[in-house]
Amino acid sequence: MRAEVLVVGGGAAGASISYLLARRGFKVVLVERKREIGRPHHCSGILGVKAIQEMVYFDEDWVLSEVRWASFRSPGGIELRVERDSPLAKVVDRSHMDRELVELASSEGAEVLTSTPFRGIEGGRAVVRGGEVDFEVLIGADGASSTVALSLGLKPLELELGVNVKVDRGPEGGYEVRVVKGSWFTWWQPWGDMGKRGGLAPVGEPLMSWIGVSGGAEGGLIPRRPRKVVVKGKVALLGDSAGQVKPISRGGVYFLSRASKSLAEAVESFLEGGSLKSYERWWRSVIRSEIMPALAFRSWLERLHERQIDKVFSYLKGYEDVLTERFDTDAQLEPAKGLGVNLFKFLSVNPRAFIGALWNLIARG
Ligand SMILES: Cc1cc2nc3c(=O)[nH]c(=O)nc-3n(C[C@H](O)[C@H](O)[C@H](O)COP(=O)(O)OP(=O)(O)OC[C@H]3O[C@@H](n4cnc5c(N)ncnc54)[C@H](O)[C@@H]3O)c2cc1C
Structure with missing residues (x-):
């Protein structure tokens, strides 16, 4: 079999890039190891306003609920609440969404093969169940434990575990988050x-x-950190396989949607004789400007004791209006900017943690 672009993985990342490239007229083959696209799906489906705007396609039929308020509790039970008249986020059925995104790619001409795991690269060809595929570009959109990344010789990503359990009832029109310790939390x-x-x-x-x-x-x-290397020769990584998740909430749809557009442009240029590197440059600039500061904040949080987190929540209680005004499901450090110099008061709750987090930022930057 031959493909101009072989996409591994039929999640939101694989579906989005397949759609964008098939729409540009390229011969795209998408291979998915599962029998059914989107099933089973573990995701909470909470998508911020910006994530929805960035998606290659969005359908209100996927929406199960709207979120207009969010409540955050510290380990000791101190509550911070943000509430707006307009939605902070929407909750979508991810199975429905992923399936329709793949159908959209297919309607633009992408060939979709389910029950077809990618196994590796041999002699420049992709080995998949049932045969080999000749490709000009290979995109690994195969999730946090990416086989494509491993076949490039890249290290496995450090991972965390996220789980969801369906219950009879949810909170009306909002969600609740409880910080258990560090940057780890539960939600309803x-x-x-x-x-x-x-x-x-x-x-x-x-x-x-x-x-x-x-x-x-x-x-x-869920990947804990982004990969800096997301391109090797004619292979690129996208979505969870590239560690493209928000450092604080760990949601992935916002960055994978933006990344799909950058990668589609790079693939087009590559197939016209250019390189894929513009995609990696774009991603590194996002890491520098958006992800590193949030990683530093998370690293600070993970150095605090539970009682210190309570103290930070108590301080922030005086700034709930700023939090409400600036809260952004996708740009998660936005409220911190509204705190101005008061931010240092919170950070100094544990000066050693602050210095450690700064050092982390510099060392990894
Ligand atoms: C409990 C939980 C809650 C979450 N909640 C949210 C949320 O509310 N909002 C949000 O934005 N994000 C959330 N996320 C993160 C989000 O689910 C991911 O970031 C997003 O789904 C990543 O999409 P992806 O296409 O990169 O990877 P995936 O969705 O993992 O898709 C990868 C696909 O590749 C396939 N695949 C894997 N290996 C192979 C192979 N060798 N060959 C062929 N196919 C292969 C898989 O079967 C899968 O279909 C949550 C994650 C978890 C765990």
């Missing part, structure tokens, strides 16, 4: 007529007892 959210309880923790933590449920969980692994 609406899911149409039902709700979901979920949590995020380092692998090995007793996450189910944090959430307070015993079974019925759907889970997935």
